[in-house]
Amino acid sequence: MTSSADTTAPGATPRTGTGSAPISGSGHGTAPSAAATDPAGPAVPGSVTAAVHAAGGMADGLLLPWPDVDGEPFWQYALRGELRVQACADCGLRRFPPRPCCPHCHSFDSRWQPTSGRGRIWSVVVAHPPLLPAYAERAPYPVAVVELDEDPRIRMAGTLTPSVRRPDAPWNAVAPGRLRIGAAVQVVFQTVAPGVAVPRWALCASQGNSQGTGQGTGQTGNPS
Ligand SMILES: [Zn+2]
Incomplete structure (x- = not known):
């Protein structure tokens, strides 16, 4: 199935956008990009992952969250002051922490659903x-x-x-x-x-x- 809402995963394409682009969802049918999963590798410019890399993974001696390709949107929304969780685009089941596949219907399509916080x-x-x-x-x-x-x-x-x-x-x-x-x-x-x-x-x-x-x-x- 293909996602449609603005908070929806962009299908089978791993995230490659810039910081000024809309937040991408996590649905994907291909391997995550190394940029988002390899701690030693480059991160997408403007991403939270890149910000964490720039800070050396720590701030004031505290460990920063280390987003992966599935979790990056969660942290981008957090930066906006929004608490969103993944929801399956097919059966609607919410899930956390972020991951590529629905544990109920096994769909790889998902969207980022707002919550009241x-x-x-x-x-x-x-x-x-x-x-x-x-x-x-x-x-x-x-x-x-x-x-x-x-x-x-x-x-x-x-x-x-x-x-x-x-x-x-x-x-x-x-x-x-x-x-x-x-x-x-x-x-x-x-x-x-x-x-x-x-x-x-x-x-x-x-x-x-x-x-x-x-x-x-x-x-x-x-x-x-
Ligand atoms: Zn599902």
């Missing part, structure tokens, strides 16, 4: 050393696994912030005692390196947080 804490842990040095400096800090409101089968991990207005809050800004399973959260995006933004989870106002709004799209002023 709202979810609920499914699990939470508090990180303690031993950790890599830059992480140890920030510990202890909570990390949540969040299930999305649109599809609780989609779960994503991330650090927490007290408010959607504070995408750059320290990782330990939310006391673990405030967190509970099922608490409502909203995605926000923190720019962690030029051209790289990562999702975090902000407690919603309904969780007793006077600063949070629980509304909005998590825009954080990422560079465009």
Whole structure:
């Protein structure tokens, strides 16, 4: 089948666009390009992968996400302040993390479907050393696994912030005692390196947080 929507995978052609081109989907029937999968190889100019390469894979001692050909669109949307997940273009099943084939109908056609960015804490842990040095400096800090409101089968991990207005809050800004399973959260995006933004989870106002709004799209002023 052929995809059609603007968020749809471009068929069997691996991503070769530039940074100014529309974000391509991940559907493909051929081998991913080496540019997107070989950490030592060149990346598509303007891609998040290229930005990660330019930063040496790290920022402030923290590991940056390393997109592959399937995951690059996720990070491009993150840079725009949008949380999108892959959805099968044939049966509609959402899936995460990004991958080329639908686990239900085995279709290779997919699109990138917007989400509200709202979810609920499914699990939470508090990180303690031993950790890599830059992480140890920030510990202890909570990390949540969040299930999305649109599809609780989609779960994503991330650090927490007290408010959607504070995408750059320290990782330990939310006391673990405030967190509970099922608490409502909203995605926000923190720019962690030029051209790289990562999702975090902000407690919603309904969780007793006077600063949070629980509304909005998590825009954080990422560079465009
Ligand atoms: Zn499917």
